[in-house]
Amino acid sequence: MYSEKFQKSIAAVEAAREKNIALEPERMTAKQKEDLLAAFHPDYKKDEFAELKIGPNKGEKVPTELAEILQAHSRITADSVDLTKPDYETDVLIIGGGGAGASAAIEANEAGADVMIVTKLRIGDANTMMAEGGIQAADKPNDSPAIHFVDAFGGGHFAAKRELLAKLVCDAPEAIQWLSNLGVEFDKDADGTMVTTHGGGTSRKRMHAAKDYSGAEIMRTLRDEVFNRNIPVIDFTAAIELILDENGNAAGAVLMNMETKELLVAKAKTVIIATGGAGRMHYQGFPTSNHYGATADGLVLGYRVGAKLLYAETLQYHPTGVAYPEQIFGALVTEKVRSLGAKLVNGNGEVFMHPLETRDVAAASIIRECSERENGVDTGSGLGVWLDTPMIEKIGGEGTIEKRIPAMMRMFEKYGIDIRKEPILVYPTLHYQNGGLDITADGMTTNVQNLFVAGEAVGGIHGKNRLMGNSLLDIIVFGRSAGINAAAKAKNVTLGKLTLAHIEKFEKEIESAGINTETVSPKLLPNYTKTKNI
Amino acid sequence: MEKLVSIFLFGKKYEVPENLTIMTAMEYAGYQLVRGCGCRNGFCGACATIYRIKGDKELKACLACQTKVEDNMYIATLPFFPLVKQVYDIENIPVTESVMMQLYPEIYACIGCNACTKSCTQGLNVMQYIAYAQRGDFEKCAEESFDCVMCGVCSSRCPAGISHPQVAMLARRINGKYLAPGCGHLEDRVKEIKNGDFNELIEALMQKPIEEMKELYNTREIEK
Numbered sequence: 001m002y003s004e005k006f007q008k009s010i011a012a013v014e015a016a017r018e019k020n021i022a023l024e025p026e027r028m029t030a031k032q033k034e035d036l037l038a039a040f041h042p043d044y045k046k047d048e049f050a051e052l053k054i055g056p057n058k059g060e061k062v063p064t065e066l067a068e069i070l071q072a073h074s075r076i077t078a079d080s081v082d083l084t085k086p087d088y089e090t091d092v093l094i095i096g097g098g099g100a101g102a103s104a105a106i107e108a109n110e111a112g113a114d115v116m117i118v119t120k121l122r123i124g125d126a127n128t129m130m131a132e133g134g135i136q137a138a139d140k141p142n143d144s145p146a147i148h149f150v151d152a153f154g155g156g157h158f159a160a161k162r163e164l165l166a167k168l169v170c171d172a173p174e175a176i177q178w179l180s181n182l183g184v185e186f187d188k189d190a191d192g193t194m195v196t197t198h199g200g201g202t203s204r205k206r207m208h209a210a211k212d213y214s215g216a217e218i219m220r221t222l223r224d225e226v227f228n229r230n231i232p233v234i235d236f237t238a239a240i241e242l243i244l245d246e247n248g249n250a251a252g253a254v255l256m257n258m259e260t261k262e263l264l265v266a267k268a269k270t271v272i273i274a275t276g277g278a279g280r281m282h283y284q285g286f287p288t289s290n291h292y293g294a295t296a297d298g299l300v301l302g303y304r305v306g307a308k309l310l311y312a313e314t315l316q317y318h319p320t321g322v323a324y325p326e327q328i329f330g331a332l333v334t335e336k337v338r339s340l341g342a343k344l345v346n347g348n349g350e351v352f353m354h355p356l357e358t359r360d361v362a363a364a365s366i367i368r369e370c371s372e373r374e375n376g377v378d379t380g381s382g383l384g385v386w387l388d389t390p391m392i393e394k395i396g397g398e399g400t401i402e403k404r405i406p407a408m409m410r411m412f413e414k415y416g417i418d419i420r421k422e423p424i425l426v427y428p429t430l431h432y433q434n435g436g437l438d439i440t441a442d443g444m445t446t447n448v449q450n451l452f453v454a455g456e457a458v459g460g461i462h463g464k465n466r467l468m469g470n471s472l473l474d475i476i477v478f479g480r481s482a483g484i485n486a487a488a489k490a491k492n493v494t495l496g497k498l499t500l501a502h503i504e505k506f507e508k509e510i511e512s513a514g515i516n517t518e519t520v521s522p523k524l525l526p527n528y529t530k531t532k533n534i
Numbered sequence: 535m536e537k538l539v540s541i542f543l544f545g546k547k548y549e550v551p552e553n554l555t556i557m558t559a560m561e562y563a564g565y566q567l568v569r570g571c572g573c574r575n576g577f578c579g580a581c582a583t584i585y586r587i588k589g590d591k592e593l594k595a596c597l598a599c600q601t602k603v604e605d606n607m608y609i610a611t612l613p614f615f616p617l618v619k620q621v622y623d624i625e626n627i628p629v630t631e632s633v634m635m636q637l638y639p640e641i642y643a644c645i646g647c648n649a650c651t652k653s654c655t656q657g658l659n660v661m662q663y664i665a666y667a668q669r670g671d672f673e674k675c676a677e678e679s680f681d682c683v684m685c686g687v688c689s690s691r692c693p694a695g696i697s698h699p700q701v702a703m704l705a706r707r708i709n710g711k712y713l714a715p716g717c718g719h720l721e722d723r724v725k726e727i728k729n730g731d732f733n734e735l736i737e738a739l740m741q742k743p744i745e746e747m748k749e750l751y752n753t754r755e756i757e758k
Contacts, residue, residue, distance in 0.1 A: 130573045137720075143730055153751065182711065186717075188715060192716050199715065216577050220684065220703060381706055530562045
């Protein structure tokens with residue numbers, strides 16, 4: 001139940017509901033979208049970006065907060081650990097325990113390699129767990145990988161590396177089959193046909209889901225399988241520095257126990273970075289839908305040993321983060337809410353855009369509605385627009401919300417809002433790191449041998465914007481492939497002497513570039529304490 | 535001025551704004567969380583928490599990220615609980631109730647106290663899904679347990695020592711893999727791709743100039 005101050009606006013939304021349901025809003029033209037993004041999308045705000053002064057992407061611009069941690073000091077010096085006495089030795093070292101890391105571990109294990117996962121929190125504490133809406137795959141008769149390719153390529157502003165995107169779409173149906181065979185419960189009709197819906201920017205209904213716990217269902221199944229295979233999972237242990245061998249190839253990582261701060265050395269023939277995203281960097285002060293550990297660690301680890309970044313300047317702001325109540329400010333309201341028929345409505349009860357434009361366009365459109373057009377709703381702690389959830393019950397019949405998006409219903413129910421009867425307030429939230437480390441189609445970085453990357457830490461699969469459902473897909477496709485390829489590669493690797501010489505080299509670059517910083521990285525966790533701790 | 539309430543973190547008193555969740559209240563008080571904090575959005579089960587309001591007989595359980603503080607709330611987090619997870623080969627397990635007898639025989643020692651259901655942070659009917667598991671009705675067990683975040687509070691309250699979330703996990707995987715209907719269009723598409731049916735189309739897209747790709751994208755037909 002909303003307080004008095006919202007009632008007038010809610011009344012306008014309710015009065016227009018029937019008319020708004022019937023309305024088929026026009027989609028924007030390419031030109032309209034371009035102009036909208038340039039004026040209102042956060043990626044286009046020049047003063048929020050800084051030029052990198054050192055490293056493989058020197059001269060390029062990235063978010064100010066990212067520039068700071070990319071050009072920061074290591075947490076250690078080369079003599080902090082003894083590389084001749086590793087605490088762990090393995091063929092494949094996987095850094096990160098989300099969907100990509102777990103998929104890679106299962107496949108590397110299947111290929112017969114010795115594999116271990118290190119993760120700074122627990123396995124499954126990852127954005128994968130929080131992905132609600134679904135996973136794309138062109139497996140219906142009216143669809144094809146080629147159509148999927150065009151949707152994703154256009155949605156990503158024609159910037160995706162085509163060989164990566166081709167792999168993504170062509171391996172998608174098999175990824176769904178692999179998950180099904182592991183026991184993931186996808187929504188199906190009685191005859192086995194997948195229940196699929198649209199996502200923003202899709203031209204076919206190819207979004208597969210497990211209610212609105214799609215990522216959680218996938219993640220818990222992968223985690224269970226990792227445990228069934230007795231793959232070692234070293235939890236509460238962060239990788240804080242990569243180790244190279246004397247030939248400049250990846251050869252392991254320095255680890256830090258998050259609780260005791262003990263330093264450990266893991267030696268490996270191949271390394272997979274699967275550290276995920278960066279929402280907890282709170283670029284431009286945005287709230288985030290991401291999990292607690294999303295601090296771009298993998299980008300920092302890779303950058304310091306010379307791995308290149310691609311599109312690190314592009315972030316995805318999910319159009320529908322929670323704007324109210326403030327306890328869940330920034331939490332994700334899945335795009336599936338719009339797939340099921342709910343439209344975006346401004347404070348006056350007017351539909352102001354087609355609900356299934358791509359995410360960047362939708363986010364910019366909401367920001368415009370709340371700024372230039374002054375049609376937003378004042379929430380007390382910011383602005384928002386309505387997402388008219390009761391439309392779903394009118395379109396799909398009573399009970400649709402409980403059946404298809406139970407997590408959303410539960411999240412708002414805790415604060416006394418019944419989304420079946422009342423609309424909800426949304427505003428863009430920092431959701432996804434489009435860019436990341438640059439890889440070739442086999443998953444290895446373009447310029448550091450034996451260093452693989454999978455999942456959100458990769459850049460280039462989606463271009464400069466990602467479609468809903470293509471991230472759950474990429475962690476599976478590229479996670480599996482990184483596991484297979486890293487295991488195969490490990491068979492032919494003879495490690496040279498291990499070294500951390502890159503730390504000092506990077507320090508010298510910081511110094512000679514005149515960068516004056518006290519920041520150390522990777523950041524590992526955000527600090528939300530309100531006190532001044534020692 | 536925001537209104538403050540008194541909470542007791544592991545018995546120690548702190549004054550915090552009343553609009554905070556237990557998790558943000560801990561941070562407000564100065565805790566830099568490492569344990570007991572994961573997705574912060576109610577999906578991961580990292581922040582299981584037990585609390586009692588002073589003077590109230592009932593012990594309550596919740597997720598710290600999803601629950602507002604109350605005045606005189608005594609709070610203990612449960613960032614880890616030793617659930618029993620049995621190891622099995624999903625490719626080679628019996629799809630009958632015997633699998634439960636083999637792997638989780640303790641479920642048959644359930645005394646029906648319903649403490650699991652009462653403590654569930656997701657409001658699930660935990661005892662009911664265990665009853666389905668006992669009978670080998672995996673489909674119903676899967677459905678009833680679907681929203682489980684595996685926080686482990688139910689197991690902490692169970693006199694029979696049942697690891698409910700792991701029982702449900704097994705039931706869901708059996709249901710997803712063996713009991714749910716197979717998917718013909720998926721199998722067909724995987725075969726077509728392996729057969730190379732789309733190679734030419736994809737190859738053409740790999741070569742096409744950007745301007746032509748734009749034209750293709752901007753004029754594509756969108757399924758209603």
